[in-house]
Amino acid sequence: MSQMERTLVLIKPDAVRRALVGQIVARYEARGLQVVALELRQIDAAFAARHYAEHVGRDYYPGLEAYITSGPLVAMVLAGERAIDAVRTMNGATDAATALAGTIRGDLATSKRENLVHASDSPESAAREVALWFPQV
Ligand code: CDP
Numbered sequence: 027m028s029q030m031e032r033t034l035v036l037i038k039p040d041a042v043r044r045a046l047v048g049q050i051v052a053r054y055e056a057r058g059l060q061v062v063a064l065e066l067r068q069i070d071a072a073f074a075a076r077h078y079a080e081h082v083g084r085d086y087y088p089g090l091e092a093y094i095t096s097g098p099l100v101a102m103v104l105a106g107e108r109a110i111d112a113v114r115t116m117n118g119a120t121d122a123a124t125a126l127a128g129t130i131r132g133d134l135a136t137s138k139r140e141n142l143v144h145a146s147d148s149p150e151s152a153a154r155e156v157a158l159w160f161p162q163v
């Protein structure tokens with residue numbers, strides 16, 4: 027039985043600065059995921075705190091806020107078979123230094139903070155994040 031899902035993906039400001047947007051989108055498309063929404067945006071601190079609500083108050087949050095608001099990012103909704111797990115697996119471990127080769131982070135980054143991409147981690151997160159970023163979708 028197919029399990030079609032939607033997930034919220036961010037190509038974060040470091041990836042835009044490094045001109046990696048095209049190759050990252052191409053990897054998702056090559057996997058068979060469908061782009062159903064896509065927009066270049068720059069977010070402010072208030073929006074960052076909504077997106078990363080579970081991280082507000084952590085010791086690393088000020089740095090995370092500075093990073094995610096530091097420049098334009100690409101927000102998108104991807105759809106496909108088990109898309110939530112598929113994209114998380116493609117992105118790789120949060121700490122890019124230990125992310126497996128073959129993942130986006132493992133192939134293209136080494137930082138625990140500047141790790142290029144975000145993806146929803148559960149159906150509940152996906153529903154919340156898609157509604158936050160793309161209320162019209
Ligand atoms: O993005 P992911 O779900 O893999 O990781 P997370 O644990 O939910 O953390 C969210 C984001 O916060 C990470 O992707 C990093 O960009 C950042 N972070 C950080 O700056 N410092 C940490 N010690 C942990 C995470």
Ligand code: MG
Nearest residue numbers: 144145146147
């Ligand atoms: Mg997370």
